[in-house]
Amino acid sequence: MKTQFLGIADLTQVPAVAVVVDVMRAYTVAAWAFARGAEKIVLAGSLDEALALKARNPDWIALKDGPPAPGFDAVNSPGLLRSVDLGGRTVVQKTTAGTVGALAVKEAQLVLCAGFVVAEATAQLLRARGSDSVTFVVTGEDGQADEDLACAQYIAGRADGTATDAGEFLRRGAASRAATELTEGVRQGVHPDDVELCLELDRFPFAMVATSEGSLMVLRPHAMPPLTGEDPA
Numbered sequence: 001m002k003t004q005f006l007g008i009a010d011l012t013q014v015p016a017v018a019v020v021v022d023v024m025r026a027y028t029v030a031a032w033a034f035a036r037g038a039e040k041i042v043l044a045g046s047l048d049e050a051l052a053l054k055a056r057n058p059d060w061i062a063l064k065d066g067p068p069a070p071g072f073d074a075v076n077s078p079g080l081l082r083s084v085d086l087g088g089r090t091v092v093q094k095t096t097a098g099t100v101g102a103l104a105v106k107e108a109q110l111v112l113c114a115g116f117v118v119a120e121a122t123a124q125l126l127r128a129r130g131s132d133s134v135t136f137v138v139t140g141e142d143g144q145a146d147e148d149l150a151c152a153q154y155i156a157g158r159a160d161g162t163a164t165d166a167g168e169f170l171r172r173g174a175a176s177r178a179a180t181e182l183t184e185g186v187r188q189g190v191h192p193d194d195v196e197l198c199l200e201l202d203r204f205p206f207a208m209v210a211t212s213e214g215s216l217m218v219l220r221p222h223a224m225p226p227l228t229g230e231d232p233a
């Protein structure tokens with residue numbers, strides 16, 4: 001499998017297959033939203049768009065990163081979201097890096113959004129699709145976020161059968177600047193368990209697929225069957 005790892009600003013062409021990685025915290029949060037029952041997540045391009053969508057659909061849950069803000073129902077924290085019942089709800093998510101990265105590749109034939117919590121399911125879906133060329137979008141820190149790059153490299157390895165041990169990749173996530181900022185209170189809208197939750201390998205058995213639905217980009221879970229027999233890696 002041919003792979004490239006690019007920051008959002010480095011995307012000069014529409015990739016055929018894109019895996020948008022945001023470990024801390026957008027796509028860990030998205031996975032938790034689905035685990036808590038959300039039907040779908042609309043990825044908003046701006047705070048104004050998120051608020052406009054919420055105004056048109058008052059039963060939707062508007063979520064943003066940073067501190068709580070008027071008009072929004074939730075923040076971008078897996079630790080805070082994990083106790084919220086989202087059964088059947090639509091979430092509108094706007095974050096600094098993760099949602100921006102997905103919207104930057106919305107023309108791709110296949111867009112997956114990922115973090116460590118859905119790593120194996122994401123790799124499994126890439127294998128199932130027979131993807132021979134995959135662009136990983138490293139969303140954080142202008143493509144330099146090591147938790148995102150580590151997760152992307154791990155998924156790439158799992159997808160092409162070369163990676164077996166997640167330990168070093170997870171250690172890089174734990175040592176990343178984002179982890180430090182979340183732990184030391186630099187970022188806002190944080191629960192003390194957020195870093196640990198973002199580094200839970202394969203917590204969920206689904207990949208997350210983003211598709212265009214009318215003018216919106218919509219993320220949905222894609223259940224993957226449990227692996228049987230030989231480990232493909």
Ligand SMILES: O=C(O)[C@H](CS(=O)(=O)O)OP(=O)(O)O
Pocket residue numbers: 022024025026027065066076095096097098099140187188
């Ligand atoms: O919520 C997060 O941790 C970040 C926001 S920031 O880097 O703290 O400004 O958003 P994300 O898009 O999930 O990386």
